[in-house]
Amino acid sequence: MHAAVVTRFHEPLTIEERAIPSPGPGQILVRLETCGLCHTDIHAINGDWPVKPQLPFVPGHEGVGIVERLGAGVTSRTIGQRVALPWLGHACGECRYCIDGRENLCERQYNTGYAVDGGYAEYAVADARFAAPVPDGVDPLDAAPLTCAGVTTYAAVKAARVVPGERVAVFGVGGLGHLAVQYARLVGAQVVAVDVTEEKLELAVDLGADHVVNAADVDPAQAIRHLGGADVAVVLAVAPGVVEQAFASLNRGGRLVLVSLPAGGELTVPVFDTVLKGISIIGSIVGTRQDLAEVFALHAAGRTRVVAERRDIAGVNDAVHEVLAGSVAARLVFVYDAPTPSVDSATGTGASAVAG
Numbered sequence: 001m002h003a004a005v006v007t008r009f010h011e012p013l014t015i016e017e018r019a020i021p022s023p024g025p026g027q028i029l030v031r032l033e034t035c036g037l038c039h040t041d042i043h044a045i046n047g048d049w050p051v052k053p054q055l056p057f058v059p060g061h062e063g064v065g066i067v068e069r070l071g072a073g074v075t076s077r078t079i080g081q082r083v084a085l086p087w088l089g090h091a092c093g094e095c096r097y098c099i100d101g102r103e104n105l106c107e108r109q110y111n112t113g114y115a116v117d118g119g120y121a122e123y124a125v126a127d128a129r130f131a132a133p134v135p136d137g138v139d140p141l142d143a144a145p146l147t148c149a150g151v152t153t154y155a156a157v158k159a160a161r162v163v164p165g166e167r168v169a170v171f172g173v174g175g176l177g178h179l180a181v182q183y184a185r186l187v188g189a190q191v192v193a194v195d196v197t198e199e200k201l202e203l204a205v206d207l208g209a210d211h212v213v214n215a216a217d218v219d220p221a222q223a224i225r226h227l228g229g230a231d232v233a234v235v236l237a238v239a240p241g242v243v244e245q246a247f248a249s250l251n252r253g254g255r256l257v258l259v260s261l262p263a264g265g266e267l268t269v270p271v272f273d274t275v276l277k278g279i280s281i282i283g284s285i286v287g288t289r290q291d292l293a294e295v296f297a298l299h300a301a302g303r304t305r306v307v308a309e310r311r312d313i314a315g316v317n318d319a320v321h322e323v324l325a326g327s328v329a330a331r332l333v334f335v336y337d338a339p340t341p342s343v344d345s346a347t348g349t350g351a352s353a354v355a356g
Contacts, residue, residue, distance in 0.1 A: 003121035004316040007056045009047030012317040013120070021117070021125045023071035028128045030083060035119030036062030036144040036308070037319055037332040038175065039238065040087070043261065044114050045320065053114050061087040061112040062147040062333075063119025064140040067131075074128045082140065083131040084147040084296075085112050085119055087286050090127045103288050104155075120313060122336055132292045135300040142299060142306040145175060145331040148286065150295040150304070152259060153180035153236070155287030157187060160232040160255045164188025169230035170209075171220070171246050172237030172260065173200040175331040180234055181207050182304045192227060194220045194245075195237075196326075203307065203329055221248035230254060238262040252277045259284050308333045 001020050004013045023029045041059040043049055063085035067077050077083065091098050091106035098106050112118045112126070134143045153176050162168055168189040170180045177193065177200075184191045185208045192211045193204030201212040213223045224230050225248075233246035234257045247256055247269055256279060258267070269281065287295075298304055307330035311319045319332050 001122040002313065003058050003117075004313050005056050005058055005120075006045050006053070009045070009052070009055075013045065013059075013320075015314060015316075018121070020123045023069055023074075023125045025072040026074060026128055027071040027125045028067050028074060028077050028083070028131055029069035029071075030063070030065040030085065030124050030126060030131065031068045032063050032065040032119055032122055032124060032336050033082075033140040034062075034064045034144040034336065035060045035313075035334045036148065036175070037311070037316075037323060037334065038062055038148050039323065040148070040261070041113060041120075042320055042323065049261070057114070058117035058119075058121050058124075059113040060119030060121070060334075061085065061089075061114070062144040062149070063112070063124060064134060064143040064147065065119075065124075065336075068123075071125075071128070077128045077131060077133075082134040082143075083126075084134050084143055084292070085124060085126050085131055086147050086151065086292060087111050087113075088288070089116055089130055091130070093129075101288065101290070104286050120316065120334065130289065132289060132296070135296050138296055138300050141308055141310070141333055141335065143296070144333045145179070145306050145308055146295050146299055146304075147292065149176045149331060150179050150299070150306075151287035151292045152176060152284075153234070154183050154295050155291045156180065156234050156257050156259050156284040157183045158291070159282050159284045160234065160257050162187045162189050162232055165190070166231035167192060167224075167228060167251075168232045168234065169194060169220075169224050169246065169249055170204075171233060171235045171242050173204045174236070174326075174328065176236045176259070178203055178207055178307050178330045179304065180236060181209050184232075184234075186298070186303060189232070192224055192230065194224075196239075199329060207305065215245070219245070221245045224249040232257060234259060236260050238265075243267055247279070250277070250279055253279075255280045255282055257282045257284050307331065310335045
């Protein structure tokens with residue numbers, strides 16, 4: 001099979017021919033159809049965060065594909081079923097966080113495309129319990145961004161406990177932000193979309209934003225306060241200064257929801273204003289399996305729209321540059337054609353034998 005592999009941090013990925021992996025106990029083998037390119041993948045590729053992936057590795061945590069083989073003991077998934085491979089690739093199921101429904105905070109979790117090889121390949125293995133079923137009628141091109149961008153922003157809006165009629169400011173309209181605008185609308189919020197490009201702001205309006213602010217032209221905090229202030233500010237952008245702008249836009253009792261993870265990012269807030277105004281600062285990290293099921297259900301019901309552009313995995317490095325340049329309207333998604341015949345690591349047979 002073909003796979004895009006990180007062999008060194010801060011260097012281009014290489015396209016390698018690898019053996020098709022074989023699922024172990026509790027795992028499934030998935031033939032990938034699509035995989036989205038998330039900014040987190042770029043952080044992984046560059047080794048930006050304190051805990052770095054072990055080299056070499058295959059990135060990608062928005063993979064969607066068809067189950068082709070079941071490992072020993074797997075009864076929850078079936079061959080031929082379409083599943084998604086999210087960032088939360090595994091959680092222990094026993095700790096206090098798993099038990100009370102916060103499995104995304106499990107300290108023994110591992111993450112797809114970071115701790116284990118992900119979806120920048122024609123095949124991947126996954127923990128069957130965390131490979132999320134994709135409902136019939138949800139196109140794999142749409143399902144890929146929903147697997148991370150969707151569940152992440154959906155969980156962020158839930159964490160903010162938005163009340164209908166409140167004003168929600170979404171800082172950063174792109175792969176995540178274009179979905180955040182829609183989820184905030186679905187819970188009855190007035191939505192203010194903030195970005196630095198007119199094309200993305202036009203997209204936000206098309207998706208239902210009530211107001212837009214071009215932060216390249218005006219002070220976004222001042223502009224939002226002129227509209228009446230934000231009750232919730234969801235930070236999805238990684239540019240310096242955005243968190244401070246979002247904080248300054250908040251009304252009394254406002255909630256600052258931090259989602260993006262800028263390299264080396266630190267947060268400084270004025271304690272006096274935070275206390276006297278009753279500001280809450282919330283960190284929101286992806287979502288649970290239940291959150292993802294709800295995201296897929298909303299999309300299957302026609303309540304959301306995914307904006308995505310197709311790319312070939314052979315051009316993975318060009319795609320990364322596109323994202324870093326900010327020239328992508330929303331999400332880039334790698335689309336796989338028929339898988340390349342390769343040697344199966346367990347049986348020595350080709351891909352056609354794996355497919356049965």
